[in-house]
Amino acid sequence: LAQAPRHPALSQRGVSVSRSARRLRRRSGAKPPMKGAHGLAVLVLGLTAPAAAGTDAEQLHVTIAAADKVVVSWASPTGKQASLAIEEVDDMGTAFATTLRTISPVTETYKYQRPTWYGRQTAGTEPYTSPLLLHANTSVTPLKRYRYRIQEGTNATEWRFFRAPPAAGAARLRLAIIGDLGQTDDSRDTCQSIAAAHAIHPFDAGVLLGDLAYAEGVPTKWDTFGRFFDESGCADLPWLVIPGNHELEADALTGEPYLPYRRRWKTPVVGPEEVANDFAINDQTAYDFKVRYDFGGSFYSVRLGPVHIVALNAYTETAQGSKQQQWLSAEMMKVNRAATPFLVVLTHAPWKHTSTVHQADQELATTNLRDMAEPLLHMGGADLLFAGHVHAYERTLPVHGLRHFVVGNGGNYKGLSDTWLESNFTAFREGSLFGWGTLELTRDAGSWLMHRSEDASIIDSEVFAAQHALHIPTQQEMVAEIIAEESGPVVVVVLLVTVITFCVVGAAMCWLFNRRSNKEDGADRGLREYSVDGNSVDANTVGNPSAAGDYSSGNL
Numbered sequence: 001l002a003q004a005p006r007h008p009a010l011s012q013r014g015v016s017v018s019r020s021a022r023r024l025r026r027r028s029g030a031k032p033p034m035k036g037a038h039g040l041a042v043l044v045l046g047l048t049a050p051a052a053a054g055t056d057a058e059q060l061h062v063t064i065a066a067a068d069k070v071v072v073s074w075a076s077p078t079g080k081q082a083s084l085a086i087e088e089v090d091d092m093g094t095a096f097a098t099t100l101r102t103i104s105p106v107t108e109t110y111k112y113q114r115p116t117w118y119g120r121q122t123a124g125t126e127p128y129t130s131p132l133l134l135h136a137n138t139s140v141t142p143l144k145r146y147r148y149r150i151q152e153g154t155n156a157t158e159w160r161f162f163r164a165p166p167a168a169g170a171a172r173l174r175l176a177i178i179g180d181l182g183q184t185d186d187s188r189d190t191c192q193s194i195a196a197a198h199a200i201h202p203f204d205a206g207v208l209l210g211d212l213a214y215a216e217g218v219p220t221k222w223d224t225f226g227r228f229f230d231e232s233g234c235a236d237l238p239w240l241v242i243p244g245n246h247e248l249e250a251d252a253l254t255g256e257p258y259l260p261y262r263r264r265w266k267t268p269v270v271g272p273e274e275v276a277n278d279f280a281i282n283d284q285t286a287y288d289f290k291v292r293y294d295f296g297g298s299f300y301s302v303r304l305g306p307v308h309i310v311a312l313n314a315y316t317e318t319a320q321g322s323k324q325q326q327w328l329s330a331e332m333m334k335v336n337r338a339a340t341p342f343l344v345v346l347t348h349a350p351w352k353h354t355s356t357v358h359q360a361d362q363e364l365a366t367t368n369l370r371d372m373a374e375p376l377l378h379m380g381g382a383d384l385l386f387a388g389h390v391h392a393y394e395r396t397l398p399v400h401g402l403r404h405f406v407v408g409n410g411g412n413y414k415g416l417s418d419t420w421l422e423s424n425f426t427a428f429r430e431g432s433l434f435g436w437g438t439l440e441l442t443r444d445a446g447s448w449l450m451h452r453s454e455d456a457s458i459i460d461s462e463v464f465a466a467q468h469a470l471h472i473p474t475q476q477e478m479v480a481e482i483i484a485e486e487s488g489p490v491v492v493v494v495l496l497v498t499v500i501t502f503c504v505v506g507a508a509m510c511w512l513f514n515r516r517s518n519k520e521d522g523a524d525r526g527l528r529e530y531s532v533d534g535n536s537v538d539a540n541t542v543g544n545p546s547a548a549g550d551y552s553s554g555n556l
Helices: 015-029 036-045 186-201 219-232 259-264 321-330 365-380 475-486 488-528
Strands: 058-064 069-076 083-089 102-104 106-109 132-139 145-152 156-157 160-164 172-178 205-208 239-241 280-283 288-290 300-304 307-311 340-345 386-387 393-396 403-407 424-428 435-444 444-453 458-465 531-532 534-538
Touching: 036 403, 036 458, 058 219, 058 239, 102 307, 132 393, 172 186, 172 403, 186 219, 186 435, 288 365, 307 321, 321 365, 340 365, 393 458, 403 435, 424 458, 444 534
Parallel strands: 172 205, 205 239, 307 340, 340 386, 386 403
Antiparallel strands: 058 069, 069 132, 083 102, 083 145, 106 132, 145 156, 145 160, 172 435, 280 288, 300 307, 393 403, 393 424, 435 444, 444 458, 531 534
């Protein structure tokens, strides 16, 4: 392994294998060693971020803004301005000529102070100031491979690689799905496992179902989470992200909720963010908040491959007439099953599960979102709903056509939930393992695998058909349909003309036949009697000596 080449398909971040192996050896004994192809991929893939030659770029990650747009984000602790260099590469990682681009990022910083009411710790006396945060927005061609690096003058990080997601309507989408990740050793197992799977069979994107850093109002934990995410392998693929309750984190200085999440993680956007600065907790145990965070990274939609993805947020206004309700109602009218046979919903808190914790009816925010959104999603024919929040895994049978998945066992520090209620709608549940899932969807069917983080073994699986898939006609079928639908009256006229013509031709033929028959009858009558030497002779007797004597003498 120490002699293995640093191939982009095996080492997404260009990390030396020997350094990765040393890090694995340092961690040996904490967990059972990974076996087979999974363990090999982890060794080859590496576990540390690339060395930055003269740069201080850190916390790198790629998020999806659309099928043809991504955002490359990083942080500079010393406030260094830098740019993104990106170019298209082939499957071997070789760059194509003339594709190199240099992108100037959008930069921002923020101040944050923990409010005194926040949990177990008191507010700090000095506000936290974030490092310089840089976000480079760039267009990409769906399913093309790219390499990128951060440049500061003549200094740059090593090249990293990613593949752009598929365009809307493409035949296939492959996702890695995590909920409630955190930044523990179990979290690292999860990211490490996903990175290994990605090196063998690449994902188009990953999905984070909220509760990312578990900062709990400690602002520096967002920096440690960013480094962990970058170094553990999760940053090897582009991501879709939604907020959870742990992202609320209202700022004591401004009263704005979600401040670190909004500044650090970018998402598809269906409208400019709208944030109120009067956040308040009415009842913590009942998840009753006064909060408004609309559009931006709060709720959104994106179409990738055969999938229309809708991301919802329980921790904002969800009543009838709210921005989220109006947007979702309009979004359901845009579902196009011919292009996207699957409608997939992402939200943090689950609506249908059997864990004894976080029941939807006991949390007001979840209840309000479910009561508003569920009828609209049924109208749109939603197929799959993924959530976290409950630190366990559960998959339901279809409930009114909708399959519910709880994938909240990503690795958070609070541990797992393994107590359950009786159920007649659960297909599978497991509360003793950390894990993540693989969702693969085509135009006709889908498959789901739930993996154990520690060794990537499969603990649950399901295959299902696309219940709302529309048949895509062939060119011949389309031509036949056009003739049938648009040329119907013409066909009727042609049939009528054909029938009339047949009748006219038939009548004419009958008339000609009768006329010919009459002529032949007249000729026959004329031939029956003619004179031979003045004598009348029956023509039927000509050549018949016995009937009319012998005319061989030539008198005829």
